[in-house]
Amino acid sequence: MKIAEFARDYRSDDAIYWYTKPCFLHQLINKALHWDSVMASYTFCYFVIDLSVRIQEMAMDTKQCHxxxxxxxxxxIICREEVEQLSVGTLVATRGFFSTSKNSDVAKQFLAIDPDTNMPPHHSIEDKQQFVLFKIDVDYIRSPKIIVADVSSQSAVPEEHEMIFDIGTTFIIKKVAYDSSLKIWFIYLESSSEVDRLNFRYRLDTRTRLADTPAMVLFGRYLSDVSSKNREALEYFQRLLRSVTVHNENRPQIYFSLARIYRVMGKYEHAIHYYRCAQLLYRRTLPQSSLGYGCSLSGLGTVYSLLGDSARALSFCTQAMIIHQHCLANNHLEIAMNCNRVATAYWLCGNYAHALLLLSRSVNLYKQNLPTDHPCKAQSFHIMGLVHSSLGKCGQALACYKTALNMRESMLGKDHHLVAFTCYRLGLFYANQANTKSEALQYARRALRIMQARLPKNHPDVKMSMKLVENLSQQH
Structure with a gap:
């Protein structure tokens, strides 16, 4: 009945009313935005846009009135593992719309706290589910661009005094405390000017890199790059490829996106096939497609680096860099990424001096254009670790690996597959040092655990991690 009512009566201006109405919509929207249901994210995109627009409109009035x-x-009520990852000073972002209340008693109702005893249902700090009360301070002076709206006037439940933060709102964790008597975690969040600065630079980076990417392609890449849902992203692009005509202008980007996913999944022959398909289509429209043509060449170079074919890797990556230097500005991020790719090829060839020169250039470019802990910058330090390790400079190699790991954990989360790659390298590093086998086994096991959760069972990196863990376990 409620679905039929929504289909009959919904209007864009009523988005907040329907979102706050106790029915199916709130749960489905947040489930979709948290990627439990990939296609639901696409299905609800129009409502999400409506709601975001209304929140932004009301945020202006909220700023004047508060x-x-x-x-x-x-x-x-969140899982214990998630609570344990929340540490002071960490930057956190909302994956969906973030509902709060001006009234702490309303917030406590969602923890099933007894209003007479002020106690939640009996539970332990060891339970899988933990009770958390977030206290969020908003300061428009420190964070003038934050989008939060007092929606009480349009809410279906005005007595909740609800305030909603827009998708992607970021906070800094200021304090984490557990009250053993109340059995509740208190987590203090705060908006800041640093968050605004990061948001601006991320938006600038995104617009620069994706300005010419159609929405249908962006959606699939978001599934793969942000949510690590490679299998779902693969199915999406395969379905998209079947639906477009042979001469569709987006076809090269679909081929390119499929190649990237196959590369991450460790299916390198498939990746080479689709990169070559993209390359051939981009070549037909040169020079207008120089950026895409160069990216398809660098993609091929990356695959050959993974296969250990240093000659082909260096050839393709160098060609890509030459093309991009002719069609892009000197400080474009793609130039920095090319430096990393060519440096990797030089490392494979044993030309460590050239590799370090290129890595130094990429780090400088990233410093000019990106926030401190951006994942692309972490890749530069990861490769530096490889080079210094090959040179026998153990102190510098360890410092680079640790820097890369901290950056990746900070911006990607502690269970991202790129975090696993750096953990694997740290495992190898410690395995080759004296009296550090326990540290080596710790990192190797962590790498294997993440890879088994994130990558296909037959992925080459999963097999290498399993072998490393087995060898270290026998020595331990």
């Missing part, structure tokens, strides 16, 4: 700073509250 004295800053002010505090809002959110009661949540």
């Amino acid at each position: 004295n800053s700073p002010f505090r809002v509250y959110r009661g949540s």
Whole structure:
């Protein structure tokens, strides 16, 4: 009945009312935005846009009506592993719309706290599900661009005094405390000017890199790059490829996207096939497609690096760099990425001096254009670790690996497959040092655990990690 009512009565201006209405919509939207259902994200995209627009409109009135700073509250029941990852000073971002209340008692209701005893249902700090009360301070002076709206006037439940933060709102964790008597975690979040600066630079980076990418392709890449849902992204692009005509202008980008996914999944022959398909189509429209043509060449070079074919890797990556230097600005991020790819090829060839020169250039370019801990910058330090390790400079190699790991954990999360790659290298590093076998086994096991969760069972890196763990276990 409620679905039929929504289909009959919904209007764009009523998005907030329907979102706050106790029915199916709120749960489905947040489930979709948290990627439990990939296709649901696409299905609900129009409602998500409507809601985001309304929140942004009401945020302007909220800013005028509320004295800053002010505090809002959110009661949540989340898994213990997620709570353990929340540490002071960490930057966190909302994956969906983030509902809060100006009234702490309302937030406590979502924790099933008894209003008379002020106690939640009996549970332990060891339980899988933990009770968390977020206390969020908003200061428009420190964070003038934050988007939060007091939606009470349009809410289906106005007595909840609800305030909603837009998708992707970021906070800094200021304090994490556990109250053993109440059995509740208190987590203090704060908006800041640093968050605004990072948001601006990320948006600038995204617009620069994806300005010419059609929406249908962006959606699939988001599935793969952000949510690590490679299998779902693969199915999406395969379906998309079947639906477009032979001469569709987006076909080269679809081939390129398929190649990238196959590369991450360790299916290198498939990746080479689709990179070559993209390369051939881009070549037909040169010079307009120089950027895409160069990216398809660098993609081929990356695959050959993974296969250990240093000659082909160096050839393709160098060609890509030459093309991009002719069609892009000197400080374009693609130039920095090319430096990393060519440096990797030089490392494979044993030309460590050239590799370090290129890596130094890429780090300088990233410093000019990206936030401190951006994943692309982490890749530069990861490759530096490879080079210094090959040179026998153990101290510098370890420092580079640790820097890369900290950056990747900070921006990608502790269970991302790129985090696993650096952990694997740290495992190898410690395995070759005296009296550090326990550290080596710790990193190797962590790498294997993440890879088994994120990559196909027959992925080459999973096999190498299993072998490393087996060897270290026998020595330990």
